[in-house]
Structure formats: C-alpha cells, structure tokens
Amino acid sequence: SQELEQSPQSLIVQEGKNLTINCTSSKTLYGLYWYKQKYGEGLIFLMMLQKGGEEKSHEKITAKLDEKKQQSSLHITASQPSHAGIYLCGADHHSGGGADGLTFGKGTHLIIQP
C-alpha cells in the first residue's frame, strides 16, 4: 500500500523558474520530513514540519504542512543547478517522534535545465 504519495515523479525546470513538489498522506501526519538526495548518495535533511499550517523556509526552499496534517508541499523559488536531485518526503505516522522509522514517498527527480 502506498501511504505516502509524492508528485510529480519527475520534474524538468528551466533555471530561474519556481517549482512545487507535493506529498500527500493517507493518514494523519505526526511529522513530515523533507530530504534531498544526490543521485546514488545519502539523504540530506532539509526540513521537518509537525504542526498544522506550519511553514518553514531555508534559503530558497519553503515547506508547508496543511491544516489537516495530511499534505505537504515543497516550493523552490528561482531554481538553480544546485537544486537538482531527488527530493523525498518522509512521514511519521505515529506519535513517537519518528522513533519507529519513517515511511517515505517514492521521490521526485528534479532536473534543472540551464
């Protein structure tokens, strides 16, 4: 079963353009984590959201969690080549703060065209 759906699966964006990646959960989210992965490498933590309506930003990346805590979006403004990679959302569907491990979406492959 796919408890966490990510969309789109892949995205090709011209450098300088904005983009959005979505992550939808079939269950209530106790925590939603965004990671970035360069191809064949480890995951780099970007942001974690817990509260309904929460929004966090780091440099040109903004992540939001909806009020119902079942959907999150990751928005990149003025994309750069360094943003290219695979973006993964990870969900904590339990109240233990992610202690029982995370459920991950399938990832979004982001390509930035010059």
Place this chain on the structure above:
Amino acid sequence: DADVTQTPRNRITKTGKRIMLECSQTKGHDRMYWYRQDPGLGLRLIYYSFDVKDINKGEISDGYSVSRQAQAKFSLSLESAIPNQTALYFCATSGQGSHEQYFGPGTRLTVT
C-alpha cells in the same frame, strides 16, 4: 569526518552468499535504522533499534537479520543473498527527543 559511516560502499556478491553490511556512528544516538532504496519504490524500513537490547522489525525484514553490537554499531546481514535484494542500503540514526534522522552515504549491493 562523517558522523554516519557505512562499509562497504559497493559490493557485488553471488546468489546464496552471506553478506554483512556495517554501520557506525559517532553522533552518540540511541536509535539506528536500516532502509533499502529501490528505483521507483522509495526507501523502505528493514529493521530498527532503540538501543543494544531493543531490535524491531520494519516493513520488509524477511531475508535480513541485524545485530546491534554497541550503541555506535548496527550491522545488517543477508544470510543467503538473492538477486531481488539488489538495492541501495542506507543506515540512519536519530537521538532521543530529536526527530531528524541522519543518513549514511549508502551501500550499493548487487546480487548476481
């Protein structure tokens, strides 16, 4: 130096062989995790451990076993490797009270 290290980084083995993947961490975290990543399937949890005496099965534990030798070390074993265990394997750690999981660089395992 990396906080979470995995060895080996790449391994090719044959069907039926026993293989061990190792993970070490210098973050002092109690919790450690093993995930596998397959193209089109994302990451799936294999096993996790809250401390040396507490080991738990994840979503896809069949065909795998683990050992938590010390707080800093968590190894994953494939007793008899099969081709569909070909994947990228990640170790991760997290500390009590912290939600962030720190990932190692991954081990690319190919079973022929």
